[in-house]
Amino acid sequence: MALTYEEWPGVEWVEGAGDYITIDPAKCDGCGNCTRVCLAKCFKITKKKAKVVNLDCCMECGACWYVCTPDAISFSWPPGGTGFRTLWG
Ligand code: SF4
């Protein structure tokens, strides 16, 4: 469940973003970098493969994509008006 504006003033998570982060299991080597870097706890490792648990609190920082050396993570910005946004843009 995403946090709300009242819980974290200045930011909000908007539903309807879809699966804008996906993992190719054939490329994932289970290193766990994505789980360590993601402050929103969007990933978990199951049977030595990463899975997206949920993106409800994803901040679209791109850190997971950046640290995935086998290039297993596909990242694309959510459609406008969905995902994560702040008062500042
Ligand atoms: S960083 Fe990439 S290779 Fe490592 S566990 Fe996550 S998805 Fe798999």
Ligand code: SF4
């Ligand atoms: S973009 Fe950032 S917050 Fe979203 S899943 Fe990746 S590391 Fe986590």
